[in-house]
Amino acid sequence: MHALANPTRFLKLAATIQPWAAGLCILCFLFGLPIALLFSPPDYQQGDTVRIMYIHVPAAWMGLFCYGVMAAGSASYLIWRHPVANMIAKSSAPIGAMFTALCLLTGMLWGQPMWGTPWVWDARLTSMLVLFFLYLGYIALGGAFDSPEQGDKAAAILALVGSVNLPIIKFSVDWWNSLHQPSIFSMAGISVDAAMLPPLFLMVGAFQLYYVVVVLMSVRAQVLTAKIRAAKLMRTT
Amino acid sequence: MNTFFILVGRDLRLSVRHRADTVMVAGFFAITVILFPFGIGPEPGILERVGAGIIWVTALLASLLSLDHLFSDDEQDGALDLLLTSPAAPTLVVAAKIVAHWLTTGLPLTLLAPILGVTLQMPVGSAAPMMTALLIGTPTLSLIGAVGAALTLGARRRGILMPLVVLPLYIPILIFGVGAIDTTSMGFDAGGLFTVLGGFLLIAAALCPWAAAAALKIASE
Amino acid sequence: MNTFFILVGRDLRLSVRHRADTVMVAGFFAITVILFPFGIGPEPGILERVGAGIIWVTALLASLLSLDHLFSDDEQDGALDLLLTSPAAPTLVVAAKIVAHWLTTGLPLTLLAPILGVTLQMPVGSAAPMMTALLIGTPTLSLIGAVGAALTLGARRRGILMPLVVLPLYIPILIFGVGAIDTTSMGFDAGGLFTVLGGFLLIAAALCPWAAAAALKIASE
Amino acid sequence: MTGFAMVPAMSNQTQSSVTLNVSNLSARRGGRTIFEGLSFELQNGQSMAVVGPNGSGKSTLLRVLAGLLRSETGTVQINSYNTQDICFSGHRDGLKGALTVHENLTFWANLYSAAENAVETAISLMALEAVLDMPADMLSAGWRRRAGLARLALGTASIWMLDEPYTALDTENVTRIDNLLSAHVESGGIALLATHQAPGFTPTQRIDMANYRAKAPEGPEMDW
Amino acid sequence: MTGFAMVPAMSNQTQSSVTLNVSNLSARRGGRTIFEGLSFELQNGQSMAVVGPNGSGKSTLLRVLAGLLRSETGTVQINSYNTQDICFSGHRDGLKGALTVHENLTFWANLYSAAENAVETAISLMALEAVLDMPADMLSAGWRRRAGLARLALGTASIWMLDEPYTALDTENVTRIDNLLSAHVESGGIALLATHQAPGFTPTQRIDMANYRAKAPEGPEMDW
Ligand code: HEM
Ligand SMILES: Nc1ncnc2c1ncn2[C@@H]1O[C@H](COP(=O)(O)OP(=O)(O)OP(=O)(O)O)[C@@H](O)[C@H]1O
Ligand SMILES: Nc1ncnc2c1ncn2[C@@H]1O[C@H](COP(=O)(O)OP(=O)(O)OP(=O)(O)O)[C@@H](O)[C@H]1O
Ligand SMILES: [Mg+2]
Ligand SMILES: [Mg+2]
Secondary structure (H helix, E strand, O other): OOOOOOHHHHHHHHHHHHHHHHHHHHHHHHHHHHHHHHHOOOEOOOEHHHHHHHHHHHHHHHHHHHHHHHHHHHHHHHHHOOHHHHHHHHHHHHHHHHHHHHHHHHHHHHHHHHHOOOOOOOHHHHHHHHHHHHHHHHHHHHOOOOOHHHHHHHHHHHHHHHOOHHHHHHHHHHHOOOOOOOOOEEOOEEOOOHHHHHHHHHHHHHHHHHHHHHHHHHHHHHHHHHHHHHHHHHHHO | OHHHHHHHHHHHHHHHOOOHHHHHHHHHHHHHHHHHHHHHOOOHHHHHHHHHHHHHHHHHHHHHHHHOOOOHHHHHOOHHHHHHOOOOOHHHHHHHHHHHHHHHHHHHHHHHHHHHHHHOOOOHHHHHHHHHHHHHHHHHHHHHHHHHHHHOOOOOOHHHHHHHHHHHHHHHHHHHHHHHHHHHHOOOOOHHHHHHHHHHHHHHHHHHHHHHHHHHHHHOO | OHHHHHHHHHHHHHHHOOOHHHHHHHHHHHHHHHHHHHHHOOOHHHHHHHHHHHHHHHHHHHHHHHHOOOOHHHHHOOHHHHHHOOOOOHHHHHHHHHHHHHHHHHHHHHHHHHHHHHHOOOOHHHHHHHHHHHHHHHHHHHHHHHHHHHHOOOOOOHHHHHHHHHHHHHHHHHHHHHHHHHHHHOOOOOHHHHHHHHHHHHHHHHHHHHHHHHHHHHHOO | OOOEEEEOOOOOOOHHHOEEEEEEEEEEEOOEEEEEEEEEEEEOOOEEEEEOOOOOOHHHHHHHHOOOOOOOEEEEEEEOOOOOOEEEEOOOOOOOOOOEHHHHHHHHHHHOOOOOOHHHHHHHHHOOHHHOOOEHHHOOHHHHHHHHHOOHHHOOOOEEEEEOOOOOOOHHHHHHHHHHHHHHHHOOOEEEEEOOOOOOOOOOEEEEHHHHEOOOOOOOOOOO | OOOOOOOOOOOOOOHHHOEEEEEEEEEEEOOEEEEEEEEEEEEOOOEEEEEOOOOOOHHHHHHHHOOOOOOOEEEEEEEOOOOOOEEEEOOOOOOOOOOEHHHHHHHHHHHOOOOOOHHHHHHHHHOOHHHOOOEHHHOOHHHHHHHHHOOHHHOOOOEEEEEOOOOOOOHHHHHHHHHHHHHHHHOOOEEEEEOOOOOOOOOOEEEEHHHHEOOOOOOOOOOO
């Protein structure tokens, strides 16, 4: 971890990982999308609408995962002042917000046939919406300062404070009786048909790799802009 | 501890210097609560149904509006620098400000709520749970709000950024606060909901002063 | 006229300096609109009934919150003194600030309203009257709000005082704005209500810049 | 009551038409008369140091002259050939922290309808090249003041009213302001300067606010 | 004017225990290293003038020493017998406009746990009697600064860090501050003074921030 804190070393490592991740990501999409949307079995209750799941569930998991990364990165930035950790946190935010929005949208699409309404004010749904606003707050706060460092640190604290929301989302279905589906994976075992798992995992893998590629790209860009900015400041004053 | 009371005393004196101030919080609360019957129309069935929600939402907004100045006044005139270089620990400074804020906003709101409940045609039985819920919930609002105020201190457009940062964290309190009132006035036992509200208060009290103090340090850079 | 555009341009640039800013107004609006379903509960019948009221009340509050900084930023850093000693007439300065304020708050709110109407489960037919009502009504909010902001400039605790001064004047707009939406979506003709809203706008446009400029002069003393 | 007679821009006037005429001025603040019986006249090429101990009313006088405060009695009369007569600079400098120095300056130049290249001239006169693209918030106290005073160098106003302009400036920049003032006065402008530091350029006139202190109107006549 | 004897707080202790030790300090602001490699030591009875042109980092140094900014590298070590080591005074004076001068001063005295009669001593040292019951908002710039600096005269802190304390003060009050500083240093305190004006009292040390300007750390080694 400490080795990665050095931007220059990170740049080298990122350059080697990135093409592999990008290739794998494309492969996962190439196989996952057709299987999920065309060849997987329809649900005995839900019919073809169940195919929304292959987008919805990975998107939901990624929404939570990105926030987790963001919180962890923010913590290590605040404690050890790792600049790269902060950059990872910062790049995770828009991606996480996008996945969260995707989860909300697909959920609403799915809710229309399943529950008869796109939206109910239910604990899981609302806590997911709160998560989306936390992302927006993080992004807005980080950009609202004249001094970028100040914005980064303030946003990092917000990310940590907001992380109390994560367990609420995760366990909301268990704590409050909810319209929403309970967990696929629980102590009691797996609750979906085995044939649904391969496409689901392919899609999860695709989303995950997509995230890795975009974060690496974004962090590299940030490292380079920071270097340029520092050099410019040096020259002017 | 003595330091704590000196700090609270100063903030109280500043906010009660002109008696108008406490009246203003109350006035804002009252006016906003009165806006809703205008916006919604006077039908008794509906007002009664949404009364608890309106009172809570208004309490959130009132708390939010008054939090705007929690640190920024001291930051503008340089007093914050002096407080942070004083022998008082930053966490203590923050805690004192939170307490003073609650005493001048949360407490009057709690005391006023039953009267406003009457104007919203809420059942008489809802007064007690409403006050209890506000009494437990409003300190949490001040605590969370202080973190937001400290985080957004050096930021541009604080007035707009604050809600964005703070309201998402207020939502759980709103849900449980309204739930506690409605459940009780429907004749059920809302003990669990009050316990959750109390839990929020404890967690917030344990975390927020530290988070706000850390945020303040950043803002002063 | 050229001076007018220079002044509007400056305020727009200040508020769009970081793109985040416009997002923030929108974000506040969205968050507050979303608070109400939390507070009121998800029952569709009720939400639908109070949707227009909630959207208008929230528009008032969003406008109010962002008005807080209309003059005070310039007052704090001394720019107001410079503007008032510049060749630009005070009324022009005020008018430019009002226009810039509406462009960065009222306009985005108007554009966002239909989307939020959907989350409040309002009928699709209400989108058009809602946008029209907001389009005529929000400039009036900015105009009246500017007078309030100028009047409370030198006062302590402006954040709380402003609502008290401004909200009573906002109430007529609220009533007619909600009425226009509800009447139209119930299938009746609301032309009269829109005319009244337009009348408010004309009166406010004719009076408010002067009143605000006069109030500013007093505040700078 | 106050009378502000502003003779507007007349086409081909010589610069000799710039005058600032103050007669029997008194000002009230916080329920107390700060100074009274103040009269003077300044013409093109004249400048005045406003001196006096703390609290004697220097800032109050400048604000009254700039039209930011109402006088209690007396008149202020300004004749000028410029549309923009006055360039006021107070304790606070009016820079917008979110805008860069260049943006700040350009705004004022546009508002004052300054000449085409006025911004460039001002920048080089105040040696602001290094910080042009910095947000004003990030400047040190002295640089900030310098960027604020660059408004003067836009060359539009004929009457400068400066309240403690030297605050936070190092010696090099104090000289810079002094040169700016000398040049302005030499070219026929008027400058009023409230300061506790002795300026490096010599104002032609000098007014000691201590001499105009209002007699204590104590007793039952006091009206507030 | 009577003598400036700083009685409280200092009496029973050995004065040799006050030291401020700074080694290899560097500070960063707005993404740029402002100064680096700064080391010095101050002991009881020593004082230091922090000088340098505008933007050289004087204010930044004082804020780092006061703990308001984090340093990039290096250490600041303070040994003192007082609970409150530092009395910081920045560009802004921290007075609450709604409170009277007396209330402002009493608050700081209580917070600093100053001696019983410290407030009265401070008032007479700064000659604030006339404005004691005025809200600080109504003071002129110079009076305001004087009221703000009265915190120093409460006699609690052993290390004073003053950023341009002379701003807006007339000559009489500049002398007042100088006397206060001399008395503090003579009685074993430490004072740091960032200013462009030559103080009337002579600091024992002097640091020119221009000598510690950071070298441009360009090249591939850059590591933030
Ligand atoms: C806007 C509406 C919706 C939102 C915000 C939402 C949100 C979420 C979230 C956050 C998760 C991840 C939970 C976790 O990992 O523990 C999730 C998973 C899931 N959702 Fe939704 N959902 C919505 C609508 C729906 C609908 C309508 C259905 C189907 C009827 C559905 C079915 C599922 C399933 C099967 C899972 C996987 C369960 C698990 O492993 O936890 N969702 N959803
Ligand atoms: N808030 C800030 N954000 C970013 N950079 C800043 C900030 N404040 C100051 N700086 C930079 O730090 C450097 C040093 O500033 P500092 O205020 O310490 O200078 P100074 O020596 O006190 O100057 P002055 O005599 O003008 O007060 C300046 O170059 C300035 O650009
Ligand atoms: N906002 C105000 N409200 C009421 N009284 C004020 C206000 N500002 C200043 N005064 C009073 O007016 C008097 C003159 O103040 P002014 O600021 O003009 O003095 P000054 O000569 O500029 O002093 P300094 O050298 O300290 O800046 C002071 O006695 C002060 O108490
Ligand atoms: Mg003055
Ligand atoms: Mg400085």
